[in-house]
Amino acid sequence: MEYQQILNTINSELSGISNSGEVATYIPELATISPKKLGMHLYCINSGHYSFGNNEERFSIQSISKVFSLTMAMSILDDQLFRRVDVEPSGNPFNSLIQLEYENGIPRNPFINAGALVISDILISELKNPKKDFLDFVHNITENNSISVNQKVFISEKECSFRNAALINLMKSFGNIKNDIEEVLDFYIYQCAIEMSCKELATAFMVYANSGKKLSDTTQILSEQKTKRINAIMQTCGFYDEAGEFSFRVGLPGKSGVGGGIAAIHPGQYAVTVWSPPLNPKGNSELGMHALEKLTTLTGYSIF
Ligand code: DON
Structure with missing residues (x-):
């Protein structure tokens, strides 16, 4: 799979999307972040790291x-x-x-x-x-x-x-x-209030893509059965009252935060993260949802 090419396409397509989202202000410090920040990072089990934009800049994971x-x-x-x-x-x-x-x-x-x-x-x-x-x-x-x-x-x-x-x-x-x-x-x-970059979050979420094991040294962080359960909860509850919409458009288990981050996984394939601070009315990153929808569309694979 040509992941870097796909990410480059996503990056250029995102610049053409009008972003109607708004940065969270109910936590005053989050309102100080530039709405223009945009990063994406995909960590593939078989072929490593792919990214664009502000993927190494830390943000509030919320x-x-x-x-x-x-x-x-x-x-x-x-x-x-x-x-x-x-x-x-x-x-x-x-x-x-x-x-x-x-x-x-x-x-x-x-x-x-x-x-x-x-x-x-x-x-x-x-x-x-x-x-x-x-x-x-x-x-x-x-x-x-x-x-x-x-x-x-x-x-x-x-x-x-x-x-x-x-x-x-x-x-x-x-x-x-x-x-x-x-x-x-x-x-x-x-x-x-912990801060991580897209790259760091993708590494953390690799555990959920990799049946509960770290990829680097295969340490089992959580049993395979419990990992399956967490992934199921991410699929059904990871986006609050937009969990159905996220499944419908993206088709991956994931979790969002009001800092504008989304982390998602394709079990057995990859962990992927996006950061764009403006949120849609349900509190999920507006561009982040677009980016992940494009990823599963362009790759032709989701869990469904
Ligand atoms: O408790 C809160 O409201 C925030 N610290 C976290 C909320 C949040 O990230 C919801 N995500 N979309």
């Missing part, structure tokens, strides 16, 4: 971190984990409160904010040093110890996390948050 926290929680706990968080698409925005009330504080899935907050609570209970252990995990799967948290983004989100605070409080009232509310919020926001 909700893409939810895949890593779920991986850590699933590697520690078995199916009991899914008593506290379900695996159904929510059909609602990522920060919605409404279902939680009538579904007794059990979030629909681990990739909406409510679900990721429960996973953060679980990790606080299970880990000795949650922040350090989380960063160590990211360093391990990327083999890059320089990845870290952007303190400005961390502080910026902490100062305005009223909705996430509401979600935690509501879940605590149902008994589905065990630890201190502030501690859970702090750890969750920390994970979201």
